[in-house]
Amino acid sequence: xxxxxxxxxxxxxxxxxxxxxxxxxxxxxxxxxxxxxxxxxxxxxxxxxxxxxxxxxxxxxxxxxxxxxxxxxxxxxxxxxxxxxxxxxxxxxxxxxxxxxxxxxxxxxxxxxxxxxxxxxxxxxxxxxxxxxxxxxxxxxxxxxxxxxxxxxxxxxxxxxxxxxxxxxxxxxxxxxxxxxxxxxxxxxxxxxxxxxxxxxxxxxxxxxxxxxxxxxxxxxxxxxxxxxxxxxxxxxxxxxxxxxxxxxxxxxxxxxxxxxxxxxxxxxxxxxxxxxxxxxxxxxxxxxxxxxxxxxxxxxxxxxxxxxxxxxxxxxxx
Amino acid sequence: xxxxxxxxxxxxxxxxxxxxxxxxxxxxxxxxxxxxxxxxxxxxxxxxxxxxxxxxxxxxxxxxxxxxxxxxxxxxxxxxxxxxxxxxxxxxxxxxxxxxxxxxxxxxxxxxxxxxxxxxxxxxxxxxxxxxxxxxxxxxxxxxxxxxxxxxxxxxxxxxxxxxxxxxxxxxxxxxxxxxxxxxxxxxxxxxxxxxxxxxxxxxxxxxxxxxxxxxxxxxxxxxxxxxxxxxxxxxxxxxxxxxxxxxxxxxxxxxxxxxxxxxxxxxxxxxxxxxxxxxxxxxxxxxxxxxxxxxxxxxxxxxxxxxxxxxxxxxxxxxxxxxxxxxxxxxxxxxxxxxxxxxxxxxxxxxxxxxxxxxxxxxxxxxxxxxxxxxxxxx
Numbered sequence: 145x146x147x148x149x150x151x152x153x154x155x156x157x158x159x160x161x162x163x164x165x166x167x168x169x170x171x172x173x174x175x176x177x178x179x180x181x182x183x184x185x186x187x188x189x190x191x192x193x194x195x196x197x198x199x200x201x202x203x204x205x206x207x208x209x210x211x212x213x214x215x216x217x218x219x220x221x222x223x224x225x226x227x228x229x230x231x232x233x234x235x236x237x238x239x240x241x242x243x244x245x246x247x248x249x250x251x252x253x254x255x256x257x258x259x260x261x262x263x264x265x266x267x268x269x270x271x272x273x274x275x276x277x278x279x280x281x282x283x284x285x286x287x288x289x290x291x292x293x294x295x296x297x298x299x300x301x302x303x304x305x306x307x308x309x310x311x312x313x314x315x316x317x318x319x320x321x322x323x324x325x326x327x328x329x330x331x332x333x334x335x336x337x338x339x340x341x342x343x344x345x346x347x348x349x350x351x352x353x354x355x356x357x358x359x360x361x362x363x364x365x366x367x368x369x370x371x372x373x374x375x376x377x378x379x380x381x382x383x384x385x386x387x388x389x390x391x392x393x394x395x396x397x398x399x400x401x402x403x404x405x406x407x408x409x410x411x412x413x414x415x416x417x418x419x420x421x422x423x424x425x426x427x428x429x430x431x432x433x434x435x436x437x438x439x440x441x442x443x444x445x446x447x448x449x450x451x452x453x454x455x456x457x458x459x460x461x462x463x
Numbered sequence: 464x465x466x467x468x469x470x471x472x473x474x475x476x477x478x479x480x481x482x483x484x485x486x487x488x489x490x491x492x493x494x495x496x497x498x499x500x501x502x503x504x505x506x507x508x509x510x511x512x513x514x515x516x517x518x519x520x521x522x523x524x525x526x527x528x529x530x531x532x533x534x535x536x537x538x539x540x541x542x543x544x545x546x547x548x549x550x551x552x553x554x555x556x557x558x559x560x561x562x563x564x565x566x567x568x569x570x571x572x573x574x575x576x577x578x579x580x581x582x583x584x585x586x587x588x589x590x591x592x593x594x595x596x597x598x599x600x601x602x603x604x605x606x607x608x609x610x611x612x613x614x615x616x617x618x619x620x621x622x623x624x625x626x627x628x629x630x631x632x633x634x635x636x637x638x639x640x641x642x643x644x645x646x647x648x649x650x651x652x653x654x655x656x657x658x659x660x661x662x663x664x665x666x667x668x669x670x671x672x673x674x675x676x677x678x679x680x681x682x683x684x685x686x687x688x689x690x691x692x693x694x695x696x697x698x699x700x701x702x703x704x705x706x707x708x709x710x711x712x713x714x715x716x717x718x719x720x721x722x723x724x725x726x727x728x729x730x731x732x733x734x735x736x737x738x739x740x741x742x743x744x745x746x747x748x749x750x751x752x753x754x755x756x757x758x759x760x761x762x763x764x765x766x767x768x769x770x771x772x773x774x775x776x777x778x779x780x781x782x783x784x785x786x787x788x789x790x791x792x793x794x795x796x797x798x799x800x801x802x803x804x805x806x807x808x809x810x811x812x813x814x815x816x817x818x819x820x821x822x823x824x825x826x827x828x829x830x831x832x833x834x835x836x837x838x839x840x841x842x843x
Contacts, residue, residue: 342839366778
C-alpha cells in the first residue's frame with residue numbers, strides 16, 4: 145500500500161503539467177464559450193506520447209495523465225483515447241480522439257463527437273467501432289464543457305467493426321475514466337473556488353471566513369480527495385468492482401459539488417466570463433453516462449451480494 | 464502508487480484472524496458483541512483476551528523490543544487494529560493502552576512510571592480510562608476546571624469528568640487537571656481509580672452500557688510522582704499522543720459488516736430483489752465506505768513515511784462519518800425493527816455510532832481544522 149507517486153510517475157505528471165501550464169490560456173475568442181477543444185494541444189500531447197501511456201506504461205499512468213488533462217481549461221480528450229480504448233480494446237489501432245456512446249444514444253448529441261476520429265458504441269455484449277469523418281458530424285450547441293455533435297445522417301452500426309464480448313470491459317474502463325475525469329475537474333474547480341473565497345469580501349470579510357462556506361467546502365474537498373484515490377485504485381487494479389465503486393462515489397458527489405461551488409462563486413459563477421463552468425459543466429456532462437449513479441450502485445450491490453445462482457454484472461470478470 | 468498488500472502483510476492479517484478464531488468464544492457474536500465493548504462483560508473478557516494476545520505477541524507488536532514489542536512496522540499495527548475492530552474490538556479499552564497510553568508513557572514517563580505501568584499494559588490485564596471531558600469542557604477542552612493543588616508531595620484533586628468510558632471498571636485514569644490559572648496550565652496525572660475520594664456514577668443514554676459515566680474527584684490525593692511530564696506540559700503530550708490516533712477507528716469495516724447483515728435480513732424476507740432503490744442505496748454505501756477506507760489508508764501510509772501529521776487524518780474522519788450517518792439512515796429505513804428487539808448486532812452498530820460525530824473531537828472541529836490548516840481559508 146503506497147499512496148505516493150513513484151519517481152517515474154512524478155516525472156510523468158510534472159512533464160504534462162509543464163505542457164498544460166504553457167497552454168493554460170484560452171484564446172480571446174473562446175473566453176466566453178462553454179467548451180474549448182484545441183486540436184493543437186491534443187496533437188502535442190499525442191505526439192509526445194502522453195496519450196499512449198496506457199499502452200506504453202500502464203493504466204495507472206494513463207489515469208494520472210487524464211487526471212491532469214481534466215484539470216485544464218482546455219477540453220482534452222484523454223479518457224477515450226488514453227485510457228478506455230487502450231485498456232478495453234488493446235488490439236484496436238487508434239489515431240486520434242475517441243468518443244463513447246451507448247447504442248440507444250447514437251442518434252443523439254454525443255460528447256466529443258465533433259473532435260473524434262473513432263466512435264466506440266456500447267452495444268451490451270459487444271462493442272462496435274466506427275470511424276468518424278469530419279463531414280459526418282454537425283456540432284451541437286450545449287452548455288456542457290465538452291464539444292458535442294450529432295451525426296448528420298443516421299449511422300449504420302452494422303458498417304462498423306464488431307468486437308464481440310467486449311462490452312463489459314468497455315463499460316468498466318468507461319466508469320474508471322469517468323471517475324478520473326470527475327476527480328480532475330472537481331480538483332480544479334475546488335481549487336479555483338478556494339482562491340475566490342479567500343479574496344472576495346462580503347460584510348467586511350472574505351467569503352471563505354464564514355463557517356457555512358468553510359464546512360461545505362471541506363466536505364467537497366474530502367469527497368474529491370477520496371475520489372481521486374478510488375479512481376486511481378480502479379485504474380491500478382483493472383477490477384470491475386473497483387471501477388463501479390469509483391464511478392458511484394464520483395457521481396454521488398456531483399449534486400452537492402455543483403451546487404456549492406456555484407453558490408460560493410456567487411453571480412460570477414453563472415457568467416461565462418468566468419472559468420468555473422468549464423469544469424463544473426464537464427462534470428455535469430458525465431453524470432448520466434454508463435448507467436449513472438444508479439447503474440453503478442446497482443452493479444456494486446449485485447457484485448457484493450450476488451446469490452450463488454445469479455449472474456454477476458457484466459464486468460471484467462466475465463472476460 | 465500501489466494498492467496491494469504485501470505477502471507478509473497478508474500472512475500477518477491471516478495470523479491475526481486465526482488468533483481471533485481461536486481465542487474468541489463461540490458465542491462471541493451472539494452474547495458479547497451486542498453488549499458493546501465498554502460493557503462490564505466485554506471489559507472483563509478483555510483482560511483474559513489481551514493477556515492471550517500478549518502471549519502470542521499480538522498485543523503491541525509495534526512497541527520497541529526492549530519493552531516487549533517486536534518493532535513491527537506501522538502497517539502491521541494498523542492491520543491488527545483493523546482486524547480487531549472488524550471482530551467487534553475484543554480488546555475493549557485496551558486498544559487505548561497499546562495505541563497511545565503505553566507509547567506516551569514510554570516517551571514521557573519517568574523510569575519509575577515505566578517500571579510501574581508498562582509491564583501491566585504489555586501483559587494485557589490493566590484497564591485505563593481517559594479523564595478528559597468535563598461537564599463544561601468537551602470540545603473546548605482547555606476550559607477544563609478539575610483542579611490539582613499542590614500539597615507537599617501530593618496533588619489534591621477536586622472536580623469531575625464526564626463521558627468517561629470504562630470508568631466503572633478501570634484500574635487507572637489518564638487524567639487531565641488544571642494546575643494553574645492560564646488555559647495552558649494543564650497537567651497529566653496517572654491516578655489509581657481506587658484512590659479514596661473518587662466516585663463513579665453511570666447514567667443511561669442512547670448508546671450502550673459502559674460509556675456514559677461521570678467521575679467525581681473529592682480531595683483525591685495523588686502523589687506528585689504520578690504526574691506525567693512537567694506541570695503545564697499536558698497539551699504537548701496529548702497532542703503528541705493523539706496525533707496519529709486522529710484517524711480514528713476503521714469505521715468502514717464495521718459499516719460494511721453491518722451492511723452485509725442488513726442485506727442478509729432483507730434477502731431473507733424477500734424485499735431485496737423487489738426493491739432496486741434499496742439495492743442502489745446499499746451499493747452507494749459500499750462506495751462511501753470504500754472512500755473512507757482510502758483516506759484511512761492514506762493517513763497510515765503518511766505515518767509509515769514519518770510525514771508530519773496533516774489534515775488528511777481529519778478529512779478521513781469527516782468522510783467516514785458521512786458513510787456511517789448514511790448507514791444508520793439505511794438501517795432506520797429498511798430494517799427499523801433492529802432498534803425494537805430485532806437484530807442485536809445491527810442495534811449495537813446503530814447505537815454505538817449515535818455519537819460518532821462527537822467522540823474524539825467533534826465533526827465541526829474536524830471541519831474547522833481542515834478549513835484553516837488544510838485549505839488555508841481565513842479565520843472569522
